[in-house]
Amino acid sequence: MTEMSSAPTVLVGAGNMGGAMLAGWLDSDTDAGSYIIVDPSPSPTVQLLIDKHGLRHEKAAPSDVEAAIVVLAVKPQMMETALPALTGMIGDDTLCISIAAGTTVSTIQSFLGDIAVVRAMPNTPAMVGRGITGAWANAAVSPAQRDAADRMLSVTGPVEWVDEEPLIDAITAVSGSGPAYVFYLAECMAEAGRRAGLDEDIAMRLARATVSGAGELMRRSDDPAETLRKNVTSPGGTTAAALDVLMGGDAMQDLLTRAVAAAKKRAGELAG
Ligand SMILES: NC(=O)C1=CN([C@@H]2O[C@H](COP(=O)(O)OP(=O)(O)OC[C@H]3O[C@@H](n4cnc5c(N)ncnc54)[C@H](O)[C@@H]3O)[C@@H](O)[C@H]2O)C=CC1
Numbered sequence: 001m002t003e004m005s006s007a008p009t010v011l012v013g014a015g016n017m018g019g020a021m022l023a024g025w026l027d028s029d030t031d032a033g034s035y036i037i038v039d040p041s042p043s044p045t046v047q048l049l050i051d052k053h054g055l056r057h058e059k060a061a062p063s064d065v066e067a068a069i070v071v072l073a074v075k076p077q078m079m080e081t082a083l084p085a086l087t088g089m090i091g092d093d094t095l096c097i098s099i100a101a102g103t104t105v106s107t108i109q110s111f112l113g114d115i116a117v118v119r120a121m122p123n124t125p126a127m128v129g130r131g132i133t134g135a136w137a138n139a140a141v142s143p144a145q146r147d148a149a150d151r152m153l154s155v156t157g158p159v160e161w162v163d164e165e166p167l168i169d170a171i172t173a174v175s176g177s178g179p180a181y182v183f184y185l186a187e188c189m190a191e192a193g194r195r196a197g198l199d200e201d202i203a204m205r206l207a208r209a210t211v212s213g214a215g216e217l218m219r220r221s222d223d224p225a226e227t228l229r230k231n232v233t234s235p236g237g238t239t240a241a242a243l244d245v246l247m248g249g250d251a252m253q254d255l256l257t258r259a260v261a262a263a264k265k266r267a268g269e270l271a272g
């Protein structure tokens with residue numbers, strides 16, 4: 001019979017997001033021995049972390065540990081394969097933190113029992129320590145477990161807690177998927193610049209620097225986004241002319257409202 005290890009944190013799924021979170025934990029916590037990585041094919045970045053820190057890595061869930069915390073970072077479509085294999089690691093005091101879009105507590109509990117679950121939704125700026133995470137805890141989560149989850153999720157940026165599970169789908173649609181909207185904005189700005197006569201490379205450098213610079217200005221400023229926008233907009237000037245197009249008939253607001261609604265609807269569909 002194998003001896004039980006002391007309660008570790010087990011990361012199930014070490015791809016883009018799992019890897020970003022793992023990097024943050026290792027930066028903020030010197031006890032690398034408390035992490036176990038479960039992934040048949042971790043990302044190259046995670047493999048480097050495994051090698052550098054001497055982390056325990058398993059291709060499938062180990063049977064010799066009862067986890068203090070299991071972080072689920074596999075794709076929602078993989079949940080029904082991944083969850084049944086985890087039951088051996090789950091004890092009465094195990095906390096499950098799931099970052100999967102859509103997957104509900106009810107689905108997780110259907111495989112793992114009446115377990116304490118935090119559903120969290122980070123985003124890819126977590127890779128550079130600039131993420132934001134939405135989180136919701138079910139009634140089984142103790143205050144100490146919620147604090148532990150908050151500490152773990154905070155390593156990649158602030159955490160916004162909500163008190164209803166369905167709001168995680170709205171958070172997914174705004175900030176989880178949101179970086180893609182911003183990157184697409186940069187792509188569209190660059191293409192518009194090209195159509196306005198600029199060399200393609202210059203247009204992309206201008207768009208990229210404008211999006212990241214505006215983001216950094218907003219991050220450092222206490223002013224609301226609206227004030228920062230008005231600061232750019234001279235009466236009767238060029239920005240006003242452009243904003244007439246974007247804001248006229250609520251054009252851009254309507255587009256984003258529909259995009260966010262589509263993402264939220266898809267999160268509901270991923271719930272199964
Ligand atoms: N990519 C994003 O922007 C965000 C993703 N999420 C959520 O994070 C989760 C992971 O997404 P990504 O990191 O982008 O995906 P990914 O594809 O980069 O990583 C998933 C990892 O899971 C591993 N895996 C597959 N089956 C497994 C199993 N049975 N047991 C253990 N590991 C297994 C894969 O080998 C892979 O390394 C998804 O549920 C997604 O909804 C949440 C917030 C943002």
Ligand SMILES: O=C(O)[C@@H]1CCC=N1
Pocket residue numbers: 101172176177
């Ligand atoms: O596209 C997705 O489903 C995941 C969840 C949020 C960002 N990416």
